[in-house]
Every structure is written in structure tokens, then in C-alpha cells.
Amino acid sequence: MQRIVVVGNGIAGLTAADELRAQGFDGELTIVGQEVHAPYSRPALSKSALHEEGDVTAHLLPEPEHGAREILGVRVVGLDITHNVLTLDNGEELTFDGLIIASGIRPRKIREDLDCEMTFRNFEDALRLRESLKSIPSVVVIGAGVLGMEIASNCVAAGSDVTVVSRRIPMLAFMGDYLAEIFSSAARAQGVHFVGPAAVDVRAQGDQTEVFLEDGTVLTADLVITTIGDQPNTEWLVESGLLTNGELEVDSRGRLRPHIVAAGDVAAIATVHGNQRVPLWTSAIEQAKVAARTLLLGDDADELNFQHYFWTDQFGLSLKACGDFPVTGEPSYVEGIPGVEPALLRWENADGTGTAVSINYRIPIPKLRALSRQAPAL
């Protein structure tokens, strides 16, 4: 293989390019990315970057060393897998022997056409929110997943009056009831209002924005941020024949064709909950390593086999988790008082694996991982 193109310059694209070089690939390597920036840490955007003084630097990653040709600020708009040609929105065409698809996801909105309904995915969104937080009295966050709750936490800390629109307990689907309850109690204690049912429409009203709920309630706020999920950046693949029901379903090595792989948020991988996208930082990194090796080594590359690691910081609670999420019911092991003082928890999952969680508890990740694998002797 002499010529490899990576589409997307997020963490999956960067990791894949690095891994190709680490595996000895010394051919022509090109990365095409829609964003003009070098890859950066998205997780930092909704955490430390929002309350940094001066220039924002929390998101910066070390300079890439893969030496690829980088075509930035340019979008891929088409793929022809018969002739192995990519078409870019600047009219350029790129041919390849190997292709890595790492084009990520983008947020969904209630009204695609409205600027007053903000979403939060990239560096520019973080700068805009950081600036707004200096002077915004009221904020409505639509959707109470992890991102929505991290944003709500930052808004409360900046002194805004915050309402979160959510049909269910915040983060229930992602974390499970036990942990979701701890986090929503902390949010309520800091003054966050939770309202349901779902928001169905958003409209600009002078300098403010109105949010219409299913039951006819209308909320008004200076800033409305929607965090109701995402959609994969796959429009450029619609004609390619690589999509299954709109998703990019890869095999256990990230493969779609022998010379085409996908990794990161855009890829639907096999999980214990079925084939699905796993939009998490460490998942993107591990998938990208496997996909890059597969492109070079085929079936000699190891299959994807990693344990999820996740973290969040919000409302004074810093959670780290190793193992499958969500966790069901009460933990089988608890040290400390979760939500009140530093705590370490462990769940036995139905499939025999374990999930270990620390909340405001200082523990190295390898130790947390070890706890997820082996219950402590009582």
C-alpha cells in the first residue's frame, strides 16, 4: 500500500495517522479535515476550557509527528470505491490505495435553521459559550446527557440561572439510575431547575429565545443550548455503498472493505448492546489504532478489544469509570459516601464483567481498571 488518505482530523484521524507511521508505513499519507485547527481535545472544551482565564489552551494536544500532507478547512464530498477516488469541496480529487474514515459526528438541533439555538461540539462553540457566560443571566439546556449536564454545571458556576429540559432523570440512559440520581441531586443542590416533557420547538424572540415544550409550556432564556444527541458525518458516503441503514457498520477490526476502514465516533462497532457508535475519547483512540493496523496487516492485526474508560466533571463531582456503562441497580461494593465524600464503587454486570467507578476519589486509572476486573476481598 503506497497511498493512504485519512478523512477527518479529530483524535481518531490523528491516532490512525500516528499508528500507520508507528507500524512502519512510509508511503504517501494525506489527511483531509473540515476544521482548520490541528486536532485538539474535545473533552476539555466542556470542562476546563470554559473557565480558563486568558487564552484557551486546555484543549491543545502535542504537535502531530506523522508528517502527513494536511488539507485543512476542506470537506470531502464524495467517494467512488470502484476507482478509489475522493472528491473534495475545493474541486480537488484524491486517489488512494487505503482509506481511513474518521469524519466523526455533529450535534442534532431542534431547528437546523436557527442561530439562537446553540449546539456544542467544536472549539468555536467553546469560545462562544465562554464569552456568553460572562454576561448571560438565564440559560436553558435542552437535553440532559453528559454534555448537557457539563454545560449546565459551567453555566451555574458562572452565575447563570439554569433550566435543563429533560424527560427523564439526567444521564439515566448513559449512567444508570444509581449514578444518575447522585449527579442530579448535586445539580439540584446547586440551583439547576429540571423540567419535562421534551422540547419540540425553539424560536427567537427579540434578544431572547423561546423554548416550546410538548405540554405547551414556554420557557424564555438569554441563551439556549441543545444537546439532544448527534448524527454521523456520512453524507459524503451516501453514494458509496458503504452505509447500512445510514450507519457505518465496521467489523471487529474497523473494516468496511479490505482497503477501507473507519474509526471513532462515526463508526458503529460491535458492543454488548449490539452494533452501535460509541462516541467516547478512548474508544476513538483504540478504534483508530486497530483500523490503521488492519489497513496494513489485514487479518494479522488484532481485533478491537478494549475496556471502556469514561470521565466527567460536573457540579463538584469528578467521576471516572472503567467498564461497561450504564450500570444497573445498586453497586455491590461501596467505599466512602458517593456524592458526599470521596467514594469508590463497583458493579457486577450481568455478563460477568465488572464496572468500577470513582467519585472525587484519587485513584490511578490502572488501579481503577484492576478493580473493575476483580472485586476486592471483603
Ligand SMILES: Cc1cc2nc3c(=O)[nH]c(=O)nc-3n(C[C@H](O)[C@H](O)[C@H](O)COP(=O)(O)OP(=O)(O)OC[C@H]3O[C@@H](n4cnc5c(N)ncnc54)[C@H](O)[C@@H]3O)c2cc1C
Ligand atoms: C464537548 C465534548 C466533551 C466531551 N467529553 C468527553 C469526555 O469527557 N469523555 C469522553 O470519553 N468523551 C468525551 N467526548 C467525546 C469525544 O470527544 C469524542 O468521542 C472524540 O473526540 C471523537 O473523535 P473523532 O476523531 O472520532 O471525531 P471528531 O473529533 O468529531 O473528528 C472528526 C473530524 O472530521 C471532520 N469532518 C467531518 N466530515 C468531514 C468531511 N466530509 N471531510 C473532512 N473532514 C470532515 C470534522 O470536522 C472533525 O474535525 C466529548 C465530546 C464533546 C463534543
